[in-house]
């Protein structure tokens with residue numbers, strides 16, 4: 001799969017070979033230049049790097065992504081922005097993703113499935129407490145990391161769904177995610193809450209044991225409609241305790257779903273019940289009810305319910321408040337095997353999942369066995385069942401391959417505010433009537449003349465209706481008088497009056 005030539009990304013990383021491609025980018029096996037350490041680098045699609053919104057979000061959420069830490073989270077080590085290339089540098093996981101594992105090994109036994117998802121819930125409860133929603137939880141985003149002979153689940157692709165929620169992808173019709181895991185409220189465009197991750201966890205719980213998701217349709221829009229209107233069918237052989245939890249996660253109303261911490265606790269209890277380690281005494285239903293997003297008591301109620309649980313010999317703890325020590329980052333030169341289409345060479349111990357003591361790193365379970373034929377349906381759970389919605393069950397029939405990409409109809413309502421300005425860029429042309437002043441130069445001339453006329457009228461009014469004109473007239477009279485005096489004085493001095501006449505007469509007498 002590799003190109004053969006190492007391609008640099010940023011100043012620190014060398015891409016070596018592709019591990020796989022998804023809707024939002026390509027994952028590479030890469031090395032750190034200085035240390036030679038092996039990492040996984042997800043290079044986001046080029047279209048995303050040219051989208052200023054995505055780049056802004058990428059930079060803005062940098063510290064948030066880098067600070068997400070939990071033993072069941074694939075750690076994001078670095079974010080690279082280089083020209084139009086955006087890349088996330090992650091720990092390289094030596095193991096398959098859960099989708100590949102299911103494809104190659106078939107469904108899991110319910111106890112193994114419950115313990116797998118309990119660990120994913122541990123990670124989710126930590127990120128939800130930080131206000132971070134995954135938005136794209138599905139088997140393909142759960143890596144199974146090797147730890148000796150066992151595998152343990154690690155959630156990856158945090159934040160990618162949000163980063164990749166870009167018109168750039170919409171334009172190229174390569175959309176993010178898959179409609180099989182979309183919560184009804186997301187399909188309706190309602191605000192996203194942590195309950196969407198719990199819904200997706202419910203879909204995965206169903207799929208891990210049934211071998212397929214609860215709703216299937218080749219038409220993505222029809223599939224969304226199923227999420228909105230239909231109730232999941234209970235797969236044959238799914239134990240009561242497991243079904244109770246799965247069904248509650250798949251509730252149409254987000255408030256009816258348990259929060260991630262409560263779900264993790266319930267799943268650990270269900271694993272005990274299913275494996276016969278504890279009786280099904282209604283405690284699971286209590287935990288689910290107390291931890292529901294809509295439960296008034298909220299977290300306090302859930303905690304009380306957990307403390308009230310009887311401890312069994314296995315005694316699964318409630319979700320750890322202090323996460324176990326993170327495992328050392330795996331680095332395997334054979335990591336590309338996770339993409340192999342050959343039958344997997346993963347260890348297949350024929351043992352039930354290994355339980356972990358509280359706070360022990362990592363919370364691993366032995367690799368689950370391939371599930372055998374389903375047994376008879378288990379007894380009804382004594383706990384209070386979820387409120388029975390109208391009976392509109394779909395038949396759980398053989399399905400065609402589901403469409404992978406989430407349609408635009410789903411993605412758009414999720415964050416309409418971010419795209420609105422882009423879509424409304426074209427302005428309506430201004431409509432103006434003809435105005436003389438719109439002729440260049442004329443507007444100014446008319447304005448100036450108008451101002452002069454007004455000023456003249458004001459001055460005239462002031463002159464005429466005030467004593468000013470009397471003052472002016474008397475000033476003119478005074479001036480005329482003074483000028484008359486001046487003329488008289490001048491005539492007197494120059495002798496123009498009688499003097500001129502006398503000279504003329506005298507001159508005439510001599511002749």
Ligand SMILES: Nc1ncnc2c1ncn2[C@@H]1O[C@H](COP(=O)(O)OP(=O)(O)OP(=O)(O)O)[C@@H](O)[C@H]1O
Pocket residue numbers: 019020021022023024025026027040074090091092093094096097136140141143156157176177335338339
């Ligand atoms: N940290 C990692 N270490 C090793 N392999 C990884 C890592 N992250 C992803 N992979 C592998 O790379 C492949 C592609 O991952 P990617 O996340 O792009 O796929 P996807 O989840 O199907 O895509 P998308 O979520 O974008 O639709 C997967 O098959 C996965 O097994």
